[in-house]
Amino acid sequence: MKSTDITREELWAQQNLSAMEIDYSIWERDRSMLHQMSKVSHTCTFVVDVYKCKYTFASSNFADLLGYDRHKIATLEKQGDYLESRIHPDDRQQLADLQVRLGQFIYSLPVEKRNDYCNIYSFRIRDTRQQYIRVSSKQQVLEQSSSGKAWLILGNMDISPNQKESGQVDCTVINLKNGEIFSPSLLIRPHTDLTSREIEILYLIQQGFLSKEIAHRLCISIHTVNIHRQNLLRKLGVQNSIEAIKAGIESGLLS
Template identity: 75%
Template sequence: MKTTHTTREEMWAKQCLSANDIDYTAWERDKSMLHRLSKISHSCTFVVDVYKCSYTYASSNFVDLLGYDSHKIETLEKQGDYLESRIHPDDRAQLAALQVTLSQFIYSLPLEQRNEYSNIYSFRILNARQQYIRVTSRHQVLEQDRNGKAWLVIGNMDISPDQKHSETVDCTVLNLKNGEFFSPSSLSIPSTNLTHREIEILRLIQKGLLSKEIADKLCISIHTVNIHRQNLLRKLGVQNSIEAIHLGQETGLLG
């Protein structure tokens, strides 16, 4: 996988979500359900709004178990990355890198397969006694927009029964459809099976050439260019040229 300096927020932005495709009444129903569950569950539950690129909910258990400020938890949307402030600094950096790597893998998949995974992390976090303890945090898609793109991501954090001394963030990826587990180190971007001509056209699209200009440059018809464009979008599992260029950069097809 090609190494980049892409941030997690930039990966969230790749969803290209539109307000017209999001139903916030669904989130109000979800939030009401999560409030009820927090009264019977000891998990620390949080939700990320990918459209807003921010945390939008955290359960009161973050206050009781981990010592977070109750007012900041209640006003989480205004608090930036406050929810991450008690994570061990070394682990926080590892988590950010892992999340980008896993996002790159997810975005390399066809759209219909991108929401089939749950990422499970184990890392250190400061508890209410000001001691670093290990927690397990499991993340997966809670809600999709009308086009099937991940919009809300839910995380459930629990104190790990294995309080081993480790300075490494552990991570496992679960395929929710077939039950298979993967290690991030074993994940690779699947072959796109693009032909040489399709890659050539993708590179010209990246340079800003229109279909007619590509046709003239390659001495082929506009109709043929458009067929190649449709095929490469289908093979990459993206909806438009901008997404194709982003994915091409992440996979190393484009410089």
């Protein structure tokens, strides 16, 4: 995967979060709750503060399960990207690029829809025996600012039951409002200028939905759907939906 031209931190900064929008007493409450939960859970929990652009919490299970230094976990805010230090070097760049591209997709959506998604990544990390194992990391918005922007991101990492031999970082994107599952290839636009909405409609066309059904699912008019359909046909240089689906698969937009 080609490295992106923007970092995660630069992407987060585009939200323009303001200190006036954030109440850190909420985070203190959440931190206390997460500490208590870590005592009864074996998953590795972490939190990213998008306003500060840094990791702000990690449960002690990172030390118990994956062999991280306990002191550095306890002082995570001062440790930079320490949580990422045990990720396989080949996977770390893939993961960073994928997170940026998924973030660009989410930030292209209306503000009221940006926090509806959960991303589940699968990659390799070094464990207590200094061997690489595959883990699953589920990430979603924990807290929003007063203006509805993503502020705190909650992550839960656990050893994956599927220990396949692969150098590929996998990702599944779930819309928490309607249960739809997206392939990451839908959110990455390598060779086309289709908008995220046009890609979403192309995906629904592939699933067999009619314009009326697409309009209902996306809460837009049939007229708007048809305009998007015309635009994506034009951009893909095809004449009909069947050709559009074929072009989408060939370009990597559809799986």
